[in-house]
Amino acid sequence: FYDSPVNNGQLMELPDPKMQVQLCDRELWDQFSKAGTEMIVTKTGRRMFPGYRIKLSGLDRDAKYCVMMDIVNVDDHRYKFQHGEWTIAGRGEPHLPQRFFLHPDSPATGAKWMSEIVSFHKVKLTNSVGRDVDGKIVLNSMHRYQPRIHIVRTNDPTRVHMQRLCTFAFPQTVFITVTAYQNPEVTKLKIDNNPFAKGFREDGARAKKPRTS
Amino acid sequence: FYDSPVNNGQLMELPDPKMQVQLCDRELWDQFSKAGTEMIVTKTGRRMFPGYRIKLSGLDRDAKYCVMMDIVNVDDHRYKFQHGEWTIAGRGEPHLPQRFFLHPDSPATGAKWMSEIVSFHKVKLTNSVGRDVDGKIVLNSMHRYQPRIHIVRTNDPTRVHMQRLCTFAFPQTVFITVTAYQNPEVTKLKIDNNPFAKGFREDGARAKKPRTS
DNA sequence: GACCTTCTCACCTACGTGTTAAGC
DNA sequence: TCGCTTAACACGTAGGTGAGAAGG
Numbered sequence: 001f002y003d004s005p006v007n008n009g010q011l012m013e014l015p016d017p018k019m020q021v022q023l024c025d026r027e028l029w030d031q032f033s034k035a036g037t038e039m040i041v042t043k044t045g046r047r048m049f050p051g052y053r054i055k056l057s058g059l060d061r062d063a064k065y066c067v068m069m070d071i072v073n074v075d076d077h078r079y080k081f082q083h084g085e086w087t088i089a090g091r092g093e094p095h096l097p098q099r100f101f102l103h104p105d106s107p108a109t110g111a112k113w114m115s116e117i118v119s120f121h122k123v124k125l126t127n128s129v130g131r132d133v134d135g136k137i138v139l140n141s142m143h144r145y146q147p148r149i150h151i152v153r154t155n156d157p158t159r160v161h162m163q164r165l166c167t168f169a170f171p172q173t174v175f176i177t178v179t180a181y182q183n184p185e186v187t188k189l190k191i192d193n194n195p196f197a198k199g200f201r202e203d204g205a206r207a208k209k210p211r212t213s
Numbered sequence: 214f215y216d217s218p219v220n221n222g223q224l225m226e227l228p229d230p231k232m233q234v235q236l237c238d239r240e241l242w243d244q245f246s247k248a249g250t251e252m253i254v255t256k257t258g259r260r261m262f263p264g265y266r267i268k269l270s271g272l273d274r275d276a277k278y279c280v281m282m283d284i285v286n287v288d289d290h291r292y293k294f295q296h297g298e299w300t301i302a303g304r305g306e307p308h309l310p311q312r313f314f315l316h317p318d319s320p321a322t323g324a325k326w327m328s329e330i331v332s333f334h335k336v337k338l339t340n341s342v343g344r345d346v347d348g349k350i351v352l353n354s355m356h357r358y359q360p361r362i363h364i365v366r367t368n369d370p371t372r373v374h375m376q377r378l379c380t381f382a383f384p385q386t387v388f389i390t391v392t393a394y395q396n397p398e399v400t401k402l403k404i405d406n407n408p409f410a411k412g413f414r415e416d417g418a419r420a421k422k423p424r425t426s
Numbered sequence: 427g428a429c430c431t432t433c434t435c436a437c438c439t440a441c442g443t444g445t446t447a448a449g450c
Numbered sequence: 451t452c453g454c455t456t457a458a459c460a461c462g463t464a465g466g467t468g469a470g471a472a473g474g
Contacts (some may be wrong), residue, residue: 042456043455043457098453127455179455196462
């Protein structure tokens with residue numbers, strides 16, 4: 001189940017031709033994907049950038065839904081960045097059973113979900129199985145991953161595992177985990193587009209001061 | 214119903230001798246109460262300080278509950294601060310039908326509610342009936358108010374009004390609304406205890422620079 | 427004038443960034 | 451040495467404070 005192929009936003013399990021998921025910031029994701037997206041993992045947890053945001057449509061307006069995200073392995077390899085490109089560097093760690101990140105608005109009506117952008121920007125990626133698991137997804141560094149969306153028609157978040165799912169995945173959101181950026185092109189894209197990294201931009205702003213020690 | 218007397222944390226409606234609510238930061242509340250608590254109201258909304266935080270006990274661990282706050286008039290007067298004390302300054306505005314502020318964790322199991330401090334620190338007090346009502350409670354300035362807690366045994370937040378409530382209120386959380394602090398003693402308590410006002414403390418830290426204009 | 431409200435401001439808290447140096 | 455990880459850091463975003471001046 002977890003290793004099922006991606007499907008570019010088409011549904012996988014329940015045949016429900018109406019339900020659709022649309023990825024936001026698609027141009028931005030494509031730029032990163034073209035360069036080879038990297039996501040930082042830290043002990044305390046690091047947000048994804050670009051943020052994972054979607055638009056839902058085709059839901060039953062009155063029914064209650066839970067919306068979840070998980071992140072699954074794309075393959076069984078460990079990767080390394082050498083001579084300017086990513087190559088396979090041996091066998092990967094065993095796939096961990098992934099926890100679902102339940103969107104905090106769950107459960108809500110179809111009408112509510114479709115009325116606004118659904119954002120998973122609070123998800124944090126970590127490489128450490130610490131005590132504080134809340135909102136964190138544990139991944140192995142230097143591995144390749146695919147984020148996915150699951151939609152369940154239910155009122156009860158605690159029973160989400162027993163219900164039938166609609167699962168969506170976008171190939172342009174695949175990324176490799178790192179503890180420090182490997183590809184300078186990726187670093188530049190992050191700095192140029194993430195508001196929190198504005199301090200590192202050099203377009204007109206004064207350059208960064210070097211550390212004094 | 215809205216003008217029912219306060220009850221110092223004892224239950225009012227449903228006789229359920231097990232259910233209890235305990236006010237956090239009681240000493241701090243008492244200090245403010247002794248001075249005559251004032252809470253700022255602004256157009257954009259201002260948080261309460263001290264923050265309204267409670268501990269719940271005696272709930273059925275497996276049942277689902279919604280927890281809400283509202284703020285009701287204590288009397289029909291308008292107040293003024295003159296010669297160092299609060300006095301009645303005429304007839305107050307008509308009591309507005311208060312909206313409940315539903316705690317964002319609602320609905321949750323009794324076990325969940327009892328496992329942690331329940332905080333309403335995100336509630337904002339406003340004197341303006343603007344467009345953005347989310348999380349704001351509209352009050353009239355220079356009036357006296359009592360915050361209250363309501364607990365409903367239900368799974369569905371949308372039907373909370375039709376269910377039977379358990380209501381709790383703590384006399385030491387009564388306050389008067391202001392647009393600017395009237396009693397210097399209150400100002401001092403706010404500055405000394407609210408971390409966001411640390412810039413105005415004078416115990417060892419350098420004094421505040423005067424405005425330059 | 428007296429009283430209350432509104433707005434801007436300097437100064438905080440809290441936390442999201444990539445960098446850098448040190449650790450393993 | 452080399453590759454990867456960690457922690458401290460400067461510099462942002464975002465937003466909560468009372469002070470003070472201006473407005474009504």
